[in-house]
Amino acid sequence: xxxxxxxxxxxxxxxxxxxxxxxxxxxxxxxxxxxxxxxxxxxxxxxxxxxxxxxxxxxxxxxxxxxxxxxxxxxxxxxxxxxxxxxxxxxxxxxxxxxxxxxxxxxxxxxxxxxxxxxxxxxxxxxxxxxxxxxxxxxxxxxxxxxxxxxxxxxxxxxxxxxxxxxxxxxxxxxxxxxxxxxxxxxxxxxxxxxxxxxxxxxxxxxxxxxxxxxxxxxxxxxxxxxxxxxxxxxxxxxxxxxxxxxxxxxxxxxxxxxxxxxxxxxxxxxxxxxxxxxxxxxxxxxxxxxxxxxxxxxxxxxxxxxxxxxxxxxxxxxxxxxxxxxxxxxxxxxxxxxxxxxxxxxxxxxxxxxxxxxxxxxxxxxxxxxxxxxxxxxxxxxxxxxxxxx
Amino acid sequence: xxxxxxxxxxxxxxxxxxxxxxxxxxxxxxxxxxxxxxxxxxxxxxxxxxxxxxxxxxxxxxxxxxxxxxxxxxxxxxxxxxxxxxxxxxxxxxxxxxxxxxxxxxxxxxxxxxxxxxxxxxxxxxxxxxxxxxxxxxxxxxxxxxxxxxxxxxxxx
Ligand SMILES: NC(=O)c1ccc[n+]([C@@H]2O[C@H](COP(=O)([O-])OP(=O)(O)OC[C@H]3O[C@@H](n4cnc5c(N)ncnc54)[C@H](O)[C@@H]3O)[C@@H](O)[C@H]2O)c1
Ligand SMILES: [Zn+2]
Ligand SMILES: [Zn+2]
Numbered sequence: 001x002x003x004x005x006x007x008x009x010x011x012x013x014x015x016x017x018x019x020x021x022x023x024x025x026x027x028x029x030x031x032x033x034x035x036x037x038x039x040x041x042x043x044x045x046x047x048x049x050x051x052x053x054x055x056x057x058x059x060x061x062x063x064x065x066x067x068x069x070x071x072x073x074x075x076x077x078x079x080x081x082x083x084x085x086x087x088x089x090x091x092x093x094x095x096x097x098x099x100x101x102x103x104x105x106x107x108x109x110x111x112x113x114x115x116x117x118x119x120x121x122x123x124x125x126x127x128x129x130x131x132x133x134x135x136x137x138x139x140x141x142x143x144x145x146x147x148x149x150x151x152x153x154x155x156x157x158x159x160x161x162x163x164x165x166x167x168x169x170x171x172x173x174x175x176x177x178x179x180x181x182x183x184x185x186x187x188x189x190x191x192x193x194x195x196x197x198x199x200x201x202x203x204x205x206x207x208x209x210x211x212x213x214x215x216x217x218x219x220x221x222x223x224x225x226x227x228x229x230x231x232x233x234x235x236x237x238x239x240x241x242x243x244x245x246x247x248x249x250x251x252x253x254x255x256x257x258x259x260x261x262x263x264x265x266x267x268x269x270x271x272x273x274x275x276x277x278x279x280x281x282x283x284x285x286x287x288x289x290x291x292x293x294x295x296x297x298x299x300x301x302x303x304x305x306x307x308x309x310x311x312x313x314x315x316x317x318x319x320x321x322x323x324x325x326x327x328x329x330x331x332x333x334x335x336x337x338x339x340x341x342x343x344x345x346x347x348x349x350x351x352x353x354x355x356x357x358x359x360x361x362x363x364x365x366x367x368x369x370x371x372x373x374x375x376x377x378x379x380x381x382x383x384x385x386x387x388x389x390x391x
Numbered sequence: 392x393x394x395x396x397x398x399x400x401x402x403x404x405x406x407x408x409x410x411x412x413x414x415x416x417x418x419x420x421x422x423x424x425x426x427x428x429x430x431x432x433x434x435x436x437x438x439x440x441x442x443x444x445x446x447x448x449x450x451x452x453x454x455x456x457x458x459x460x461x462x463x464x465x466x467x468x469x470x471x472x473x474x475x476x477x478x479x480x481x482x483x484x485x486x487x488x489x490x491x492x493x494x495x496x497x498x499x500x501x502x503x504x505x506x507x508x509x510x511x512x513x514x515x516x517x518x519x520x521x522x523x524x525x526x527x528x529x530x531x532x533x534x535x536x537x538x539x540x541x542x543x544x545x546x547x548x
Pocket of ligand 1: 037038039040041042043169170173192193194195196197198216217218219222237261262263264265266267268290291307308309310333334335383
């Protein structure tokens, strides 16, 4: 079959690779109808995530049709149109049973790597390096879905592919940030990043009852989109001092909940980026935590900061003093998608959660490398490139 | 030039320090403790489901007489703590590094068996990684392969 593969840092190519097979009785094979770029892929592309191997199929946010099931699959059958969670969960370990699916204890068959890096093993993720299980990604004609009974959700008839697609990853990630960040009615919430994830977090905060939601980015088209489709206020961080602006808009308190949806390649108009980038190059620091630092400084005393952006290793100049003395709560996680997807599909079908506008560019799988170039460099207003392998 | 000499002296100093540390009585005592440490997993099932009638889960049973096993109830609602360790002496120091690279440290087989037992008992099967691992062999790729192949037997467990 055809697939979009990682070949090295900033190098992607469309290749012919062997078709996936059922390897476990609870597996299914899904024929991919739509699969999208995600900010997390940019970290793979940039070489920040270890244990990638030339030839690895990337992609983890997708929707498709079940075409083959293993003998122990119970809840899905051939022909089901499903949105598949980017995170693989077994459904029966302690963490899955407690709705912390990205901490699944059984879905990463190569657990030693993250265990050594982080002192604990996390769930397998499609197309996200051998550290996360080495599963082949969804930018392909077909993909093997382990534990499909727990990982895939049938899309309601009234919801089309494009609307359901982002229920795989961006929407549940954003929802988790607002939910576990503790957003309550009346709160002021600030969100760093107006990519797919940040926009979904902002919308979730509104739906959870936040009084004001303020989203931060630099790209005018993303800021406008966030105002129009999400209903949040915005700040362009290149034009103003973000922390001062947030203070002013919140009566001097600072936001109650700060959600970081930027990740380890954060940008900054000031010298921070040069400093962090130089340290990354020298291997002295793996990740650039610019937005995390800002969120911690901006947050109101006693508030909460949730890190949705992906980080892989060590960071420098972490404001632990501010965190401790201001009595903040800091949390982060890969998304617990299975916990939110059914509810999100419902909100999408009722029109309360809009997602399709994120798909600014739809193309074939062959155009994958161009799609990533546009997405990475934010060309032509690209927010997400969506590939249709069978178009 | 001066800097190179200084550098060499520093490295030599660190080297001596490392040797002294490796040979110290404390380090040796510590290595012995590590060598006999129990490797543990927690399984989200009651002890009578983990070892019904005292029967070990198949992946551990396969290791036969080479290991000893302990089973105890976990606190809270956590299920069962299952531990195992090799009865044969395990390599230490440089030998340990070589054995781990070669996949011959007996603890690697124990970790793999514990993880497989957990997955089997909780989900009914042992999850297999996708294959083939790749379509393009490269030197760095081979390193990733080696790390992945050993991954089931490594880690903090
Ligand atoms: N936790 C999870 O499970 C999960 C899931 C999906 C994505 N992610 C992560 O979320 C992050 C965002 O993903 P995305 O798809 O929206 O990516 P994206 O690249 O489309 O969006 C990131 C946005 O952050 C903005 N940004 C950069 N520096 C900033 C700064 N200092 N302040 C404010 N905004 C800044 C960029 O301009 C960009 O618009 C990534 O790190 C991704 O890896 C995490
Ligand atoms: Zn993603
Ligand atoms: Zn699980």
